[in-house]
Amino acid sequence: MIDWIAIFSNAAQELISPTTAAYALAALGLAIHFGYTGLLNFGQAGFMALGAYGFAISTLSFGFPVWASVLVGVGASVIFALILGIPTLRLRADYLAIVTIAAAEILRLIFTTNTFDSLTGSASGLQGYKGGFADLNPIPPGTYGFGPFTYNAYDWWIRIVGWTLVVVFALLTWLIIRSPWGRVIKGIREDEDAVRALGKNVYSYKMQSLILGGVYGTLAGMIFVLPRAVVPANYQTSLTFFIYAILLLGGAATILGPIVGSMIFWVLLSFFSGFMARAVEAGWFPFMTQVQAGQLRFILVGIAIMLIVVFRPQGIFGNKKELAFVK
C-alpha cells in the first residue's frame, strides 16, 4: 500500500530545504522587479546562473576564498543587469521581457558550449567548489534534528545560511520598500509619467531596481548550488517560470508572499509527485507510467499559473488595490 508517512515527511522536509530558500530569495528579487517596480524580468534564471557559475568558477579556476567568490558572482550580475537595462528600460514593458529571456538563454548556451569547457565544464557542469564554504561551518560533525528534519552538520549549515539570507533580505526589502526610494518605485509601477513629471529620473530608479533584484537572484543561485552541483540544464527558462509561479502564488507586491509561496509550492509539489509516484507503483493509475506521473506536476504548475493570474491576481497575501500588473 501507499507509504503515507514517507510522502508526508518528504513533503515536510521541503519546508526548510535550501532549494526552497533559494527559490524564495529569487522570488523576492522578482517581487522587487515585477511586484514593486513593474519590470517584467524573465531572466531571473540568468541571474541565478551567474551566481552559481560566478561562485564555482572563481573558487575552482582562480582559487578565490568564499567571500571573494560571492563578490565575483554579485559583480557579474550587476554588469548583467546594466547590459539588460541600458537598451530596454526606456522601452515598453514587453521589450524587457523578450530581452531578459533572450539574455538568460545566451548565458545558458555560453555555459553549455564546449568552447569554454575548461572553465564551465560544458554540459556536465561543475562540482567540488563547496570546500571553502564547508570549512566555515561552526557546527561540529554529527547528526542533529528530529523526525523528518534530521540532517548532518553540512546540511544544517546550508539550511541555516540559506534561510538567514532569506530573512535578512526580506527585512531589507521591507525597509527599502517603505523608504522614499520604495515609494518612488511603486509610483513608477502605477504611473511612470506621473513620477517623471515630479522630476524623478525614472530610468535610473528602474535600473537600480533591476540591479537590486538581480543581486537577490544571484545570491539565490549560490544557495541553490550548495546542496547540488552546477549544471547548465538547471537554468532553462522554466526555472524563471517556476519562480514566477511562486511569486504569483504568494502575491507579487508582498514581502511574505514569495517566501510562503516558495514553501507552499515545494511542499505541494513534493507531496503531489510523491503521491503520484507511489500511486502509480501501487497500480492506482494503470494507464500511466512512472515517467508520465513525474511530468504531471509540470502540467499542474502551468495550469496553476493560468488560474492564479486570472482568478486571484493578487496572490495569497496581496492586496487587490496594489495590483502589480502594469499596462
Added chain:
Amino acid sequence: MAEAGSAATTEAEEFEYFFVGNVTFDDKPLRGVQISVDGNGYDAETKTDADGKWRLGVPEKGEYKLTLDEETLPKGVVVKEGQNTITAEFGLTKLKAVNFFLGEGQRTTTDIGAQVLIRVINGLNFGLLLALAAIGLSLIFGTTGLSNFAHAEMITFGGLMVLTFGVDLALPIWLAIIIAIVLSAALGWTLDATIWKPLRRRGVGLIPLMIVSIGLSLALRYTYQFFYGGATRQLPGATIPSDIHLGPVTLSWIDVASMATSIVVLLAFAFFLLRTRIGKATRAVSDNPSLAAASGIDVDRVIRIVWIAGGALAGLSGILWAYFRPGVSWDMGFQILLLVFAAVTLGGLGTAFGALVGSIIVGLFIELSTLWLPSDMKYVGALIVLILVLLFRPQGILGRRERIG
C-alpha cells in the same frame, strides 16, 4: 564526466593543455571516431564519446598535428578534403578547440565561397520556416496585444500531428500533412475561443495575458511529453539522401519542397493581406484596433481569423521544422520560440512583412555565424543581434516609432 569539475585542479590530470573538439555530422554526434595528436615528441589518440566529444591532453604548449582517422567515420561521411590533419597551436588559454569539418562522401569542394553559398541556402530555408510562425505571432500581437509564448506549442502541434497521422496511423504523408494543418488551424481557433476571447471579455490586462500564455505553454508542452514521451522521432522521408547537385550545393527533395512550400504559402498570405477585404481589415485592426472598430470592421471576427491563420501557419512551420532539424520532439517548438520572437522584434512588432524580413535575417545570420562560431553557439549570435537592434532601432526594421511607447 567527473574530471570536468576538477579541470582546474591539475593534480587529478596528467596534463595542463588540452585540445578539445566535437565531431558531429548533420548536427548528430558521431561516436567512436579516432583522433590522434602528434608533435613535440609526443603522440596520443582518443575516441569521441557518445556526445561526439573528444579531449586530448598534451604535456606542453606548442604546435601539434591533429588527425582524424577517416576509417572510423560512418559510411558516406568524410572529412573535407585536405582537412583530416589540422595543425593547431594554443592561444592564451590552456584549451584549444579543434574542429574537423565533415561532409557527404561525394562532396569535393571546400572553398569558402561554396561554404557561404551552402549556409545561405540553409539559412533561407530556416528563415522561411521561421517566417511562417513569426507572421502568425506578429499578427496575433498586432490584433490583440498578446505576446503569445504558447505559439511554440502551436508549432510543435503541427509536427506531432503529422507524426500521429503519417507514422502511427500510417496515412499517406500528403494526407497526414493536410490533416495536421487543418487541426493546427482548429487548435488556433479553439485556443482563442476557450481561453483568449473570454479573457479579453473580462478585460484582463496585457501583462497578465502574457503570463497566462506562459502557463499555457508550460502545461501544453508537458502534456505533449506526457502523451508522446521524451524521444525524438523521424517523419517519413526526413532522412532521404541529398542528391540534387547545384554547383557546390547539395540538397534533398525535402529541402526543395520545404522552401517551395514556404514561398508559395507566404506569397498566398501576402496576397490575402494586401488584396482581400478581410486581409485589409486584418492589417487595419493590427494597426489600430479601436479605429478599425470605429470604422465598422468586426474586430472579433478579424481576431478569430488571425488565430485560425496563425495556428495553420505555425503548424506548417512545425512540420517544416521537423524536416529541417530533423525529427519531431515534444519541445521542438520551444527550441525556436525565442528565435521567432527575435524575428518578430527585429522586423517590428505587429507588422506581417516585418516578421518575414526579420525571420530571413535571423535564419541567414544563424547559419552564416556557424562559419566562425562553434555550432552549439549558433543561436547566441542571433539573440545578441536582437539585443543590439533594440539598442539602436527599437521599433524594428519595418516598425513605426510610436509603437514602442
